[in-house]
Amino acid sequence: MTRVKVCGFTREADLEAAIAAGVDAVGLIAGVTVDTPREIDLEVASRLAATVPPLVSSVLVTMPGDAGEARRRIERVRPDAVQLHGLDPVDVAALADAPADVIAVVEPTDPELDAYAETADALLVDSIDAEGGGGTGETHDWERTREIVTGLDVPVVLAGGLTPENVSTAVETVDPFAVDVASGVEREGGVKDYDAVERFVERATRARVAP
Template identity: 60%
Template sequence: MTMPARTRAKVCGLTNADDVAAAVEAGVDALGFIVDVPVDTPREIDAERAATLVADVPPFVSTVLVTMAEPDDIPTLHETVGTDAVQVHGDVTPEALDALAADLDASLVKTVDATDPESAHAYAECADALLVDSTDASGAGGTGRTHDWTATRDLAAGLDVPIVLAGGLTPSNVAEAVRTVEPYAVDVASGVEAEGGVKDRDAVRAFVGNATNAFDEVEEVSA
């Protein structure tokens, strides 16, 4: 029997150096830094703070700028922050995303709503990966809500780009989510927090372990 490929783990919404270090120590594959979003979130930081945190991330750990900025403003914002990839949220047309991809010296990830498979197919033509999330009316993620993983698995089977699974993931449910969807990666923010914008070191470690070893034993996190 061929085992599925190892699922990668991304921790999003890093706001301080201690949390970055804890995530790296836990074996995370990617770190997300939220900059320039028009929604109220304790995980947003300014571009200069993000650039400082990104500069201290060691080699072989990917960094991701997570933003809802206007497409025309994203290349300059990315140049300031200096991440390996850009994750775009919000109502951006496929045409605008395609133009952004041509101007951007980074991998491009587009967030899509789990309940809107048509947009996923449209964005798949111009994005390097799709992040399937439970979004709110603004198109932002971070809602803390799960969605139908079976439907996401079926969606992923019909797409030729890597799928990142997000939405309500925690250390306790991420292994089941990975076994159901078999995504390229999983993404967590609020599901590993001690409080808004501050990560819980034990929860981060358990999430990364359970995500990347989903076909082995699941580690529980004590409350």
Template identity: 60%
Template structure:
């Protein structure tokens, strides 16, 4: 049985939302920089760096980007996050080169509709984020996908799997119990409007995600 599932709040754009996510107990915070899609969650590198600098110790920070792999190390150095989450059409060789050049934990996003693609990155990335992506390879679509297929994928891989795509405070506990992922990721599912988080929704999401497996191990032991 999986342990406590971690929660990442992504697409943070301002200091108040960062503070709300930290206060809610989020394990990781995501900052979207340099993406070629129209999203209210994108911020410039300077804003991201300022927000990241104020995140307290023991909360992980993640640069979420679709920049060309060769540009990511310099961008990461400017922003100063603990991890880099790579979206888009980046092959395993390019990702391996990036891993060698960038001093950060590396997360690769894979399309939930093509779970077999995850295996190509399993030996290169530090974690895989399974998301409902659009034609550009970007996430944040607000669409759920087949959690059963993602559960099977997570069970088959040694690399940690992060579940994303259409998660909300209302469905995240069910998603966690179905997939038992290493972590879950939310952006639009806790917003009151584009790019602005709802403090109550963030708090509920984190609590429901991280507490979804409470008591499950004990119940399994009793039934055995």
């Protein structure tokens, strides 16, 4: 069954509602260099991460300048996993002993996909903007991402433009380890639509992969 990560929480009530809806992971965006209404500071991220119950993963979503800065943020927030935007495979490899699983964010056409797959615990395939950030709300070539899933042993998370309306098709096409959504389940920037979260989880987890 495909796992579900909902990203960009700014309020504890929204996080609790998503957990009640059955998400597998919650994303907390802190320390990024792009303008987003979903960013919180590291102290808030640490507080929210501490409220996540067992069997649900907290994920720090961040854009550090190097591996050392990433490690300091991990130690400060203490998430179960860290989702890294903008680091090269060398810096990702330097975090192999970090106290969190490492998810590297890549585009489906990234020439260093194999190198990231060798150094990260998982890949998140997203539509990345000119500043290196995800969360663009734009889909990408799902057939290409299906090739990545098939060709690599590392778990692949599908992101980019997913909504309750298209997530079933995305899962059926790509067969990802997990799907990731932020703006697709919001009433406004940084505020979740609880009904949309519930529909997204239900449709993602019930979708059947095409042969």
